[in-house]
Amino acid sequence: MTTVVPVEKKVLSENQRIAEELRQGYAKRGTLCLNIISSPGSGKTTLLENTLAGFSKQDKVAVLTGDLQTENDARRLARYGFPVQQIVTGTVCHLDGRMIERALQPWSSTEIHLLFIENVGNLVCPSSYDLGEEAKIVVLSVTEGEDKPLKYPSIFSKAALMILTKIDLLPYVPFSLEQAKANARQVHPGIEIIEVSCLTGEGLDRWQQWLAHRRATAGQRMACAGI
Amino acid sequence: MTTVVPVEKKVLSENQRIAEELRQGYAKRGTLCLNIISSPGSGKTTLLENTLAGFSKQDKVAVLTGDLQTENDARRLARYGFPVQQIVTGTVCHLDGRMIERALQPWSSTEIHLLFIENVGNLVCPSSYDLGEEAKIVVLSVTEGEDKPLKYPSIFSKAALMILTKIDLLPYVPFSLEQAKANARQVHPGIEIIEVSCLTGEGLDRWQQWLAHRRATAGQRMACAGI
16 A cells, blocks of 8 residues: 555655645635535535525526436525536535635536535545535534544644534434534544534524624625735 | 546545455455445444354454544444454544455454444445455434435335344334335335334344355355365
8 A cells, every 4th residue: 555655645745735726716616615524324415505595596506416427416405596416426525625716617607606626525535634624524424333433533633613404303212412522522622512403493593603604704804815 | 526526436436446456355265244324313333232242252254334533333343252343534534445455354264154243333434345345334313314215215226135223212203114115115126125123123034144145145155166
């Protein structure tokens, strides 16, 4: 495996270069970009469906969604009337800057204030690839066990926010919310945490408030920078 | 990303060479090796706990369990009195042949008839790395959604068996067993499927029968080959 290390470094440093360009592009266009990462089946798409349903048609929201195969997620998300694109990665286990750059090209004249990137379902590899985002968000469902922040520390240490999903299942699964939060804070003391159920709607207002706050903060920053 | 392709091929072909050596080693030692792959939190460790609990002390069973960080799984599994080793991969998103080879060294004089390898929780990368196993087993929990075989076809096409876990949660989640099975069979028509709940014990007898059948078949093959 030693031969892969310099190449991996080269790939990551090339990715970092593209990510910086993407970041500058977002700043110029006034786009807040959020990179959502989780295991397969944690409920990223369902969370995004609920999130898009809460926006009005005037909101300039767009979604890029990554999967190895199928356009299922893009189809699900497109029903809400916002621009959505599927990135099919084939065998690649994560999204990288180049894929995002390419996907954004057809939207070069589209006004986007909020861009959600739904990464490939994988709690490991996507955490290494900066996509120029304002923040990474890690989604963990309560069915996955409270030990995951300790076992997959990279993504939990880099994410600004952990969204605990499927809390309606808490009565039926052996999962301690307190332990999960303590584990996440052990890895990343400053991580913000929101608990939601997309089935009952519980906690979605807190997620919307978080989004509104991030948008306001990013907007102020851009205004100060004269963008 | 093009620069990574030849190196990835080289890594995979080097892995294949080691996997063939491992396979020969298993055959010589009369070891049936099973490589268990799933998303994080699908219940691999809980399934293995229940499986180990069903064996008697005379059974020559051992477990290698992979994680990026923590020895939690090895601690959980060691309670059943069989040899267990944790492989901590650091940042590596899968187990490879070299890691298995290294982990088996201290057990070179230990009789092992059944070796479970619990891979790193990741539905993508582990599917590319042959560990010399007799069969790959993919574990999918009913909370992850029935679309996963279509979205992550590589592992479902390579696995001999899909174990659908957490079926006790079926009344509380939007998951169609029939659709999940149809999706798995669309990707891999010959895949075997077992439904289990480690909470209620439902289906664990079928899993034990599957194991007994595989052990008997492998034993007959080894006897025919004069091993």
